[in-house]
Amino acid sequence: MTVSSATASPRSGTRDRILDAALALFAEKGYEATSMREIAEQLGITKPALYYHFDSKEDIVRALLADIETQVDALVAWTKAQPPGPDLRRQVLERWTDIMQAHGITAFKFVVANRQVVHEISPDRSGMVACMHELYRLLAGPEASVEEQLRVRIALMSVNMAGIVGAGIDAPEEEILATARRLALELMPAAE
């Protein structure tokens, strides 16, 4: 799974190779623990070559998140336009899983393992963290009990966590994600 696009993957130039290498390293070692030197070395190029393609280290993260943030943002907008209820929760959960599946397990290993940076990159309304909180709010509703709020949150996070805790399970990525979606659906509050 290349990072350049969720639909097609030409994996053409150096820019995409940088994004792939950075994503893997960030997901594995963490953003702060990964240096520009390491990314360059892994590709057999030098640091300045990195800076020809990206303005900064932060810029690489921005590029990594751009695609996924657009889709999550669209999901939030769509959710706002729907009537609330159990059926909406099911539909959002499916779309959420689809977005994650389209980007591959490494992508949200990265998101989960670098929550702080992901948040700092775009603390505004279009950021991943902000969008997730908006989804929590929309799906739980204003009058939700503690249990209902927690159900919604753990359900959505479970899909993301599947990318991490599923690491040692001998099964294809698709099966793990599909199973996680089913379990998450179980968790969602059933009634309105």
Added chain:
Amino acid sequence: MTVSSATASPRSGTRDRILDAALALFAEKGYEATSMREIAEQLGITKPALYYHFDSKEDIVRALLADIETQVDALVAWTKAQPPGPDLRRQVLERWTDIMQAHGITAFKFVVANRQVVHEISPDRSGMVACMHELYRLLAGPEASVEEQLRVRIALMSVNMAGIVGAGIDAPEEEILATARRLALELMPAAE
């Protein structure tokens, strides 16, 4: 909640104050993104004072994890001595939640947010990550399906995640954790 001990908290000397400050910063900003200077500044002391109490930055993490690792290690040993089955899964989940609750939400905000470092500190059998994998194995059993394996893993992780996703919920820490434990129990495979 002081860090020095899970049972009593004399919060006596500078050493404990350092641990408290470091835990808060590591949980909030991440281990790599937190410098010794920041920890010192927060306490109104200087860096060398830190090094009087701890040999290195890594040494602080070791101290932070020592207590919790001992308890998780004991839980694994206890689990090994029990006959497997649904009842064992329920009991382990309760003990797991108790351990987390005893250390406070900040403690496993720290563990979850710094998975990489926590793993590197003790990659051997007594580390937190290794212990969790051992628990996965013991609770799921050798013949577990993908769904059963994922149920066990997401259930245990849900308790930990509650410390993070529960942040915005207006309820006491105890209620959030107790609720998370109930939801996690729902997730556990019911039959043998």
Added chain:
DNA sequence: GTCTATAAGAGGATAGAC
């Protein structure tokens, strides 16, 4: 037990040649 001062190195980032 805490300080001032400093060493030694790695990090992100840039200038300018090719």
Added chain:
DNA sequence: GTCTATCCTCTTATAGAC
């Protein structure tokens, strides 16, 4: 588009006075 060489800052960690 990639390189060599370099800058500046910040980091972890230590030496030695008080």
